[in-house]
Amino acid sequence: MLVICLLLPASSLRAQLTNPLIPIPVEMVTGKGAFPISRETAIAADAALHGEAALLREQLTAVTGYPLPLVSARNTGKAIRMQLNTSNEAALGKEGYRLNITPAGVIIRANTPAGIFYGVQSLLQLLPPAIEKRQLMQQALTLPAVSVTDYPRFGWRGLMLDDSRHFFSKSFVKKYIDQMAKYKFNVFHWHLTDDPGWRLAIQKYPQLTEIGAWRVPRTGRWGTYSGPVPGERATDGGFYSAEDIREVVQYAAARHVTIVPEIDVPGHSGALIAAFPEVSCKHEHHPTYPGSSEGPGDNVLCAGEEKSFVLLDSILGEVASLFPGTYLHIGGDEVDKSFWKQCPKCQRRMKQEGLKDEHELQSYFIKRVSRIVERYGKKLIGWDEILEGGLAPGAAVMSWRGPEGGIAAGKAGHAVVMTPLQFCYLDYLQTDWHIEQIGGNHLTLTDTYRFEPVPEEVDPAYILGGQGNLWTEFIASPGRAEYMTWPRAFALAEVLWSPKKERVLPDFLSRVEKHFVRLSDAGVNYAPAIYDPQVRTEKNATGAVNLVLFTEAPDLELYYTFEGVRPDRYALKYTGTPVAIPAGASDVKVVTYRNGKQMGRVLSINIKELH
Ligand SMILES: [Zn+2]
Incomplete structure (x- = not known):
């Protein structure tokens, strides 16, 4: 840390230390004076920016106590102005913005509403942290004069929430997305299905949630619980209705966050199989996995059984209609192929299709799912195991077991999202195990900040971006989910948005400490592990x-x-x-x-x- 300080020219360090923003912008120049926000200040915006203007107005009204008038962009009074460029400014791309604050007024310019939204987030970070309380403030609000030019390094800046190991309420999911958006994340990867819970109502198959969303209640350390006893009622869990999903999708869209839903198949399908044992190789009836020590049992869809694909077709059709984003995540990770090895139907399929081993059977399975996904107008993305045995062209890969999967996928011409566990697994401990006493691997804020999403071996054009993954075996409450996310998500936000050369660890840490106050004021938990x-x-x-x-x-x-x-x-x-x-x-x-x-x-x- 000290070494980095000494290597930097003093002037550049000083300049950066005055910048309070996370992620640090491409360029920020400090001006003279400030713009006071008063009853006379309007928010001036075109009709196309009504959503962005309304969100800013709502936030400012909560702290000023008076509603700032929304006026047309043509109005010439004192205002915070939002303007879409009439001709595209190439440097700003789809999400960049220019924010100019002078004593005379504020202007945010961008090519798109998303860019305007990010300009607003930077503007809000220039106001005191107490605005995050959303309560009336005695202090008058002033914006320091600055000129910011900013645009992201990557188009995929994600966080993933595992909603299967533990179920989180709709209101928490919205709060999580809101918090992400403040730090310019734009993808919420929603891990909706896994062995311990199926969280999404599917109209055609109500059994999926009637059975798969509920497990027997257990408390303690995940993976050590006792299994269900015969006749025990499954009362722990929950799921989202189609109406809930539409509400969350809309909420996220207003904040320029795209939701990527994940239906994890053919492995990690224990909750689906609890509802439909006939699509597993063993056809065993077992209840939804509660995190017990004996493991989830046969949790792999049978690749030789046609009904597996019939079921998935209907499920993915409904999922595609609920989520407007481009990508549909189909999991594909950690398939226990021993079930396929022993299954006559799977073995028959391999013979018929001329597949030489179970890796090729996995490839066959994923390619069929990929055709389903494409038929519903979506692109397929999956964990890096989907590369094994060959991958359908056009599919994207999420590299989690390290960068290797991403490197192989990029070299083969697939789009890649980098989420290597060494940098991106937010369930890993942030501090010494002796302090937390739960969990295993270790990933400090500093480790996360050292994440470089583009491996040297790969053409950067194939790297869409990266994301942090919050697996929730050991995360049973919303407060804990926030604690494990922040501040490491600050590091990821900066890695994924800011130019690499602007990333300086001591400067980042000083900004993190300031943003702790913002988190506290927003009622968001965080880990104080850096102390x-x-x-x-x-x-x-x-x-x-x-x-x-x-x-x-x-x-x-x-x-x-x-x-x-x-x-x-x-x-x-x-x-x-x-x-x-x-x-x-x-x-x-x-x-x-x-x-x-x-x-x-x-x-x-x-x-x-x-x-
Ligand atoms: Zn089978």
């Missing part, structure tokens, strides 16, 4: 193990104890020199402070784990 103490070991010249203490956020004091007591700012202070572990110490406990205030949580590690 948590971290520890690593190093051996000194004599081979003894020393402890190095550090944090992600700068300017924190670290205090530690070896005698088992909870540390505070009167404990031993870490000076930057690695600390020798005293003989007889049983554990080390570390805490962080800034200006006399505790900032991070207490890290406590048994010394035995550090040798």
